[in-house]
Amino acid sequence: MKVHEYQAKALLSQYGIPIPRGRVASSTGEAREIAAEIGSKAVVKAQVYAGGRGKAGGIKIVNSPEEAEKAASQLIGTKLVTRQTGAEGVLVSKVLVEEASDVAQELYLSILIDGTSRLPLMMASKAGGMEIEEVAQSTPERIFRCEIDPAIGFQPFQGRKLAYGMNLDGGQVGEATRLMTNLYKLFVKKDCSLAEINPLGVTAEGKLLALDAKLNFDDNALYRQKDIQELQDKEQEEPLEVQARDWGINNYVKTDGDIGCMVNGAGLAMAVNDLIQYCGGRAANFLDIGTLNNPERVVNSFKMFVADPRIKAVLVNIFGGMARVDVIARGIVEAYQQLDIRLPVVVRLAGTNLEEGQRILAESRISFIQAKDFYDGAHKVVQAAEGARQ
Numbered sequence: 001m002k003v004h005e006y007q008a009k010a011l012l013s014q015y016g017i018p019i020p021r022g023r024v025a026s027s028t029g030e031a032r033e034i035a036a037e038i039g040s041k042a043v044v045k046a047q048v049y050a051g052g053r054g055k056a057g058g059i060k061i062v063n064s065p066e067e068a069e070k071a072a073s074q075l076i077g078t079k080l081v082t083r084q085t086g087a088e089g090v091l092v093s094k095v096l097v098e099e100a101s102d103v104a105q106e107l108y109l110s111i112l113i114d115g116t117s118r119l120p121l122m123m124a125s126k127a128g129g130m131e132i133e134e135v136a137q138s139t140p141e142r143i144f145r146c147e148i149d150p151a152i153g154f155q156p157f158q159g160r161k162l163a164y165g166m167n168l169d170g171g172q173v174g175e176a177t178r179l180m181t182n183l184y185k186l187f188v189k190k191d192c193s194l195a196e197i198n199p200l201g202v203t204a205e206g207k208l209l210a211l212d213a214k215l216n217f218d219d220n221a222l223y224r225q226k227d228i229q230e231l232q233d234k235e236q237e238e239p240l241e242v243q244a245r246d247w248g249i250n251n252y253v254k255t256d257g258d259i260g261c262m263v264n265g266a267g268l269a270m271a272v273n274d275l276i277q278y279c280g281g282r283a284a285n286f287l288d289i290g291t292l293n294n295p296e297r298v299v300n301s302f303k304m305f306v307a308d309p310r311i312k313a314v315l316v317n318i319f320g321g322m323a324r325v326d327v328i329a330r331g332i333v334e335a336y337q338q339l340d341i342r343l344p345v346v347v348r349l350a351g352t353n354l355e356e357g358q359r360i361l362a363e364s365r366i367s368f369i370q371a372k373d374f375y376d377g378a379h380k381v382v383q384a385a386e387g388a389r390q
Helices: 005-014 028-038 065-075 132-138 156-165 170-189 219-224 239-246 266-278 295-307 325-338 354-364 374-389
Strands: 022-025 042-046 059-062 095-099 103-114 119-125 143-147 192-203 208-210 213-217 252-254 259-263 285-287 313-320 345-351
Touching (some): 022 028, 028 065, 028 095, 042 065, 059 065, 103 132, 103 170, 119 156, 119 170, 132 143, 143 156, 170 192, 170 208, 239 252, 259 266, 259 285, 259 295, 266 285, 266 313, 266 374, 285 295, 295 325, 313 325, 313 374, 325 345, 325 354, 345 374
Parallel strands (some): 259 313
Antiparallel strands (some): 042 095, 103 192, 119 143, 192 208, 192 213, 252 285
């Protein structure tokens, strides 16, 4: 789950991390009032779940309340198109109006979960303000990394090492170490999957200031983070992905194809998407129903397919281990009983209780295309989608 920049900064402030003065505005009048309160040069920033706002015109520097009002009018109610949004863009409903800081240096600081070590990883660089992927590709030696042992937490010596790597001087090292310690506390307490400050500004007076912030949260831990759940802005998210979560399908991502996919297991789901493309088609989604033996989740997956007008055909590819094939089969039958499914559906089943699953489908007399193996299923669903397009 993502939150807006202004929400992320409010959380940073709660954990003792300094942020610029400012507030969020949902109208041009509010933007003018906030700029007047600041009383100096300000920045008006579109609040959207996407990066690249500056290059897309979503961040404007203003010198007066009148300019702040004008800048807000150019953003609120419009769609901002960045390299992360696609051509359709995302709606700007709010802007953050905050004091423009006199910055002498821009740094980078983040914490994420490293997939290799399976530990929290803090990264720091003196190349702030840039996409960290660009820095990693062009000058990887400018990125300093530090793995954190959850049993003992973030240690001061680690903070000093990273601070020196960012070329901070002696007086700033202690401040930076405290900031990193507080960021790690926030990361752990709020079940973050990413905590990023980019840029972390060094002011002309030598103080550290979080000029921008991004916090992502582990969806699987939201049940114990009710205050974080309340921050979600569903208008900023893909409607189908929001609907999927409401129906208990947490592992759903919309993609740009027209073939619906229902698979159990993330690795198999990615392989299915790849094989469909290899066979000449494109998947409309990534959908991992998981290993729960629950027919309702199968029914809800078919609801997603029926609700998506792009979809021309569906592939159900299940390799039953902990997920039983007979339960999946019952879910398919229930979906046909409850929904008006007119899409061609290709079914490939293998694994636990396969014979019982095949019996349930055969006795149901529902119309579907049976596939004998993984490749056969991908090939047949691509053919079915081509036929449906004609």
